Amino acid sequence: MAIIKKQLILLIICSFLLMPFAGSAVAAADLSPSAFAQENVTMHSGASDQYQAKALISKSKEFIIIGEFTNSLNEHWLRIKYDGETGWIKDTGIRRMDLNAQYFTSSAAKTPIRRGASLSYQHAGDLKHGAMVKIMDTFTREDGEMWVRLSDGNVTGWSRLQDLELFEGTRNYLNKPVFVKTDTQVKRGASSAAKAVYTLKKGKEVTIQSTLINGKEVWHRIADGKRSGWVPGDSVASQVNYSAYMYVKDQSAAIRRGASASYKTVSNLTYGQQVKITSEFVNGSGDIWYKVSAGKGLEGWIPGTSLTSQPMKVAYLTIDDGPTIYSNKLLDTLSQYNAKATFFMVNGNINAYPKAVKRMVTDGHAVGSHSVTHDKNKFYRSPATAVNEMKTTRNTIKKVTGVNSNLIRTPYGSIPYMKQNYRNAMAKEHFIMWDWNVDSMDWKFNSSSYVNYTLHYVDMQEKKGQAPIILIHDRKATVNALPSLLSQLKKRGYVLAPLNESMTPHQFKLK
Incomplete structure (x- = not known):
């Protein structure tokens, strides 16, 4: 009995030692896993001509041999994978290819790599679709299933051959956008010895089409417009840091906490x-x-998609002293011309026309404070009185609209009354003070004449390379002539946008 037990134990140990595992020396199978048809070959659903024909493999087409079988007629058949399908062909009219010259990749999103040539072995990693590998060794199990030993550059192990496919050199497997980390030479082949064809600049966006993993060296085949080639794996990344300036091309663009629309909005541009x-x-x-x-x-x-490298032609229309009985007509006109504005409002008028103020916010305009009294003798009595009037108006805007706006415009502008101590007091309360660089003088003209006057100074700002910040008022004559002003600005190529708190405010300089 003891002898039988010893023999049984010895048999188990021998069986274990003969099983392939990662790092072991496994005898390669005689069967080369890659081949091509030397003539037209029919693929059947089973290892006999009696089985249904599944596909015709044309001459010179490549396929993978994943198993073999000798049927009752003593015919040798090969189980193959071709064009994503598995089936059987007679072992005639084919030519096996040099295994070392072939590249393989996962036929699915990823293929498990295991410690040994069996599904029972531990999962060690995954070969990703589009990653190119060469087969290091092969093993055919008793059931005819072929396994291959490979390395993805990090993990070496075994995968089922039926889960792989021959790598097609012209196919775009990944289509993954990345950025060039440093100035990088693009090579004709996946080797540092290959000839350089051109150079990519740092920060350039390219598309990874496929990845070659040979030993521990990783190369990416990239596309740059109509050009393509190979670059080292560590020369590109999903993120690159650099310093540049761009411009918002949407009417409003949200800044978020992370790089996805699922993240919370921090602010709007x-x-x-x-x-x-x-x-x-x-x-x-x-x-x-x-x-x-x-x-x-x-x-x-x-x-x-919300940014561009090209400067935008933008003007900022700022409207003081509202809201009034003319505000709704004013808002209708802005809507008609798809123009956004910034309303600096007086506290009492906000309370008198709350619906107009709510509509301003709903329509995408910016709102800000323009004092309570609009009386220079009261407002500028001291820094404290000026701050208190703006705080009162800010609170009223928030009560009516829910918007906590720190944008302000002081009565008659910041010169000559807003001395440094006044400005310091406003900044302490987080107020952001805006003046203007185009005064329409609409209060003085009291007619449509203000339009041409305004456009003259808009053109002057354009020559200086400055965005026009236009001052008008919420009053009857101004509102009636507003379509003419907006039409002319549009002809000049301007888009009218609202101010926001992240912008650097334009302020009159202290003398």
Whole structure:
């Protein structure tokens, strides 16, 4: 009995030693896993001509041999994988290819790599679709199932041959956007010894089409417009840091805490607003996002589709002293011309026309405070009186609209009354003071004559390379002539956008 037990134990040990596992020396099978048809070959659903024909493999077409079988007629048949399908062909009219010259990849999103040539072995990693590998060794199990030993550059192990496919050199497997980390030479082949064809600049966006893993060296085949070639794996990344300036091309663009629309909004940017780019990133969905800095410590992420490198032609229409009985007509006109404005309002008027104020916010305009009294003798009595009037108006805007706006315009502008101590007091309460660089003088003309006067100074600002910040008032004559002003601005190529708190305010300089 003891002898039988010893023999049984010895048999188990021998069986274990003969099983392939990662790192073991496994005798290669005689069967080469890659081949091509030397003539037209019919693929059947089973290892006999009696089985249904599944496909015709044309001459010179490549396929993978994943198993073999000798049927009752003593015919040798091969189980193959061709064009995503598995089936059987007679072992005639084919030519096996040099295994070392062939590249393989996963036929699915990923193929498990195991410690040994069996599904029972531990899962060690995955070969991803589009990653190119060469087969290091092969093993055919007793059931005819072929396994191959390979390495993805990190993990070496065994995968079922039926889960792989021959790598097609012209196919775009990945289509993954990435960025070049440093100035990088593009090579004709996946080797540092290959000839360089051109150079990619740092920060350039390219598309990874496939990845070659040979030993521990990783290369990516990339596409750059109509050009393509190979670059080292560590020369590109999903994120690259650099410094540049871009411009918002949407009417309103949200800055988010992370590089996805699922993240919370930090703030909103305005059409034409310049932002500093500090990082570029491709998220899990393949979308490009930029990390931006918009001033005043405001940072966050914005989709690449919302930005452009080209400066935008933008003007800012600012409207003082409202709301009034003319505000709804004014808002109708702005809507007609798809123009956004910024309303600096007086506290009592907000209480008198709350519906108009709510509509301003709903229509996408910016709102801000313009005092309580609009009386220079009362407002500028002291820094404290000026701050208190703005705080009162800010609270009223929030009560009516839910918007906590720190935008302000002081009565008659900041010169000559807003001395440095007044400005310091406003800044302490987080108020952001705006003046103007185009005064329409609409209060003086009291007619449509203000339009041509305004356009003259708009043109002067354009020659200086400055965005016009236009001052008008919520009054009858101004509102009646507003279509003419908006039409002329549109002809000049301007888009009218609202101010926001992340922008650097235009202020009159202290003398």
